[in-house]
Amino acid sequence: MPELSLVNFNIVCATLGGFISVFGLVSFLFKERFYLSEALISLLAGVVFSPHATNFIRPKDYALGSEGNLEEITLYFTRLVLGVQLVLAGVQLPKRYLQVEWKSLSLLLGPGMAAMWICSSLIVWAMIPNFKFLHALTVGACVTPTDPVLSNSIVKGKFADKNVPRPLQRIIVAESGANDGLGYPFLYFGMFLVKYIGMGGEGYSGGAGKAIGLWFYETWVYTIIMSVVYGAVVGWLSRKTLHWAEEKRYVDRESFLVFAIALALFIVGTCGLIGTDDLLACFIAGNVFTQDDWFRLETMDDSLQPTIDMLLNLAIFMWFGAVCPWSVFAQNDIIPIYRLIFLGILILLVRRMPVIFAMHKYIHQIENLFQAAFVGFFGPIGVGAIFYMSEGREFLQGITVDGKVRDDAQRVADAMKIVVWFLAICSIVVHGLSIPLVKAGYNLPRTISTALSTSTAVDQEPVPLTNTSHTHSTATPTPGAVNSRGRKRPAHEEPRLTIFRIGRSIIGSTTQINQSQPGMGSDEEPERPVNLITHESGHGTVATRMPAE
Structure with a gap:
């Protein structure tokens, strides 16, 4: 007698496949007519299928009931998605783009990121009761980078083609790709200081001097500089070998098209083995790989890369909807819900907008104040923030005294979990609904005016036939x-x-x-x-x- 096999694998495959199929049937309608992002739709689907609703997706079961295992799964999943996205972001930029536009990128990645970090940290420090500024620097670092996954929804599609100039699209892609990998120095600056001077450096000797030394050596030299060199070398070797294989006709079309995806997986894996920054290495490798623009032009009309991109986006945001700790937003010992909501509003308005307005005259891709407002507002918080939150919590929970996580490190880790998840959800919802709401607000007066003129035209008296609009x-x-x-x-x-x-x-x-x-x-x-x-x-x-x- 056949029996139902309600195992997690069967349920997940049925749920994910069914959602992607149904969404595919109306994807053009939602994305190109209503301008709704696939990230927002996937997040809502994840909530519907999560244990909070239908219970089709049960993340804790996959993690064997362990909260630590669940965070580890989320960390690796975000690494995978970001690695692929950043290689593709580097590939889609024109040749020598980083060298040509180094001035604009230097402003956005230098003083721009630093100002975003300080603004975010000040807001967190002000809104969380009894929270030290050093701790706020650690939490603010997680939301400093702009997310490359959500940025794609702004710079791709019919709305972007009609309303966002191509140079502006490219600078947003380049900034979101590079600054996602440059989030490590901001994150580890605060965490090293928490470890060595927090609570008097209990359990760890060396003080601030050792913390700054480790920050320079481990973060800047090993993590950042080494990842840039490694990504450039791997990208250059990959381009040369693919050129050689194509000239000898050793590679078929399918392998040629999937080469960039395979390159992303290789870099994520090898950088993870040596412990360096895989995100920055992926972005640099993607740029060097298309240094001569050959691969980008060869694959411009192909749909494999956008298809993989879409599948990863749908999967990761469904996962976020299912694993997001919704209950802790209202019930926690760190920050009341009303302060959390106000914090989210301030971050979306103040984190990025002032610094873009201050620098826009020196960034030639931003031609006017309207474009400055657009770039300042659309600095989304998403997959990158969750990645840095998971990375930070893993480090902080390793700060132990007598086998127990030190109190200050535990408080920072708890605050990081609540604030970063809430800000990521706010950004996904607000930025996902911004374009359709703006379009609706723009068209609403015209619609009302047309309706009123129609009713007036029906009731008015006939006038002589002339070459005008109301005639008889x-x-x-x-x-x-x-x-x-x-x-x-x-x-x-x-x-x-x-x-x-x-x-x-x-x-x-x-x-x-x-x-x-x-x-x-x-x-x-x-x-x-x-x-x-x-x-x-x-x-x-x-x-x-x-x-x-």
């Missing part, structure tokens, strides 16, 4: 025509034919008229009846006379 025509019927009362109408009667314009449509009809009217004193023979045809032109409504049959 006077026509003389053929002699002997029958009038509305059933008797023959004399030729000298002149009933009026009214043609109304409602909106962009003409409501009316054609009728036969006689151009020769009695009482005019004309000795010429009456002309044949004609038809009066009305139509729209670029200058209004035009009447055309056509000979009647």
Whole structure:
């Protein structure tokens, strides 16, 4: 007798496959007509399928009931998605883009990121009760980078093609790709200080001097500089070997197209083995790989890379919807819910906007204040923030005294979990709904005006037919025509034919008229009846006379 096999693998495959299939049926409608991001839709689907609702996706079961295992799964999942996204971000930029646009990128990645870090940290410090500024620096570092996954929804699609200039799209892609890998120095600056000077450096000797020394050596030299060198070398070797294989005709089309994805997986794995910054290495490798623009142009019309990108986006944001600690937002010992909401509003408004307005005159891709407001507002917080939160919590929970996590490290880790998750959810929702709300607000006055003009046009009196928008025509019927009362109408009667314009449509009809009217004193023979045809032109409504049959 067959039995149901309700194991997690079968449920997850059915749920994920079913959602992607259903979303695919209406994806164009949602993304290109309603301008809704796939990240927001996937997040909502993850909530629906999570243990908070239908319980189809059960993350804790996959992690064997361990909170630590669940965070580790989330950390590795975000690493995978970011690695692929950053290689693709580097590949889609034009050749030598980092060298050509180094001035604009230096402003955004240097003083721009530093200002975003300080602004975010100050807001966190102000809004969390009894929270030290050093601890706020650690939490603020997680939300400093702009997310490359959510940025793609801004710089791709019909809305971006119509409203965002191509140079502006490219600088947003380059910034979000590079600063996601440059988040390590900001994160580890605070965490090293917490470890060596927090609570008097209990359990760890060396003080601030050792913390700064480790920050320079481990973070800047080993993590940042080494990842740049490693990514450049791997990208250069990959480009040369692929060129050679293509010239010898050793590589088939399928392997050629998937090469960038495989390169991302290789870099994520090898950087993880040696403990360096895989995110920055992936972005640098993608840029060097397309240094001559050859691979980008060869794959420009191919849909494999965007397809993989979409599948990863749908999967990761469904996972976020399922694993997000929704309950801790309202019930925790760190920050009350009303302060948390106000913190989210301030971060979205103050974290990035002021610094972009201050620097926009020196960034030639930003041509006016409207574009500065656009770049300042659309600095999303998403997958990158969750990655740095997981990385930071793993480090902080390793600060132990007598086998127990030190109190200050535990408090920072708890605050990081609540604040970063809440800000990521706020950003996904707000940035996911911004474009459709702006489009609706832009079109609403026009829609109301059209409706009001339509109702007014129906009620107004007819006016003479001219080459304007509201028109009517006077026509003389053929002699002997029958009038509305059933008797023959004399030729000298002149009933009026009214043609109304409602909106962009003409409501009316054609009728036969006689151009020769009695009482005019004309000795010429009456002309044949004609038809009066009305139509729209670029200058209004035009009447055309056509000979009647």
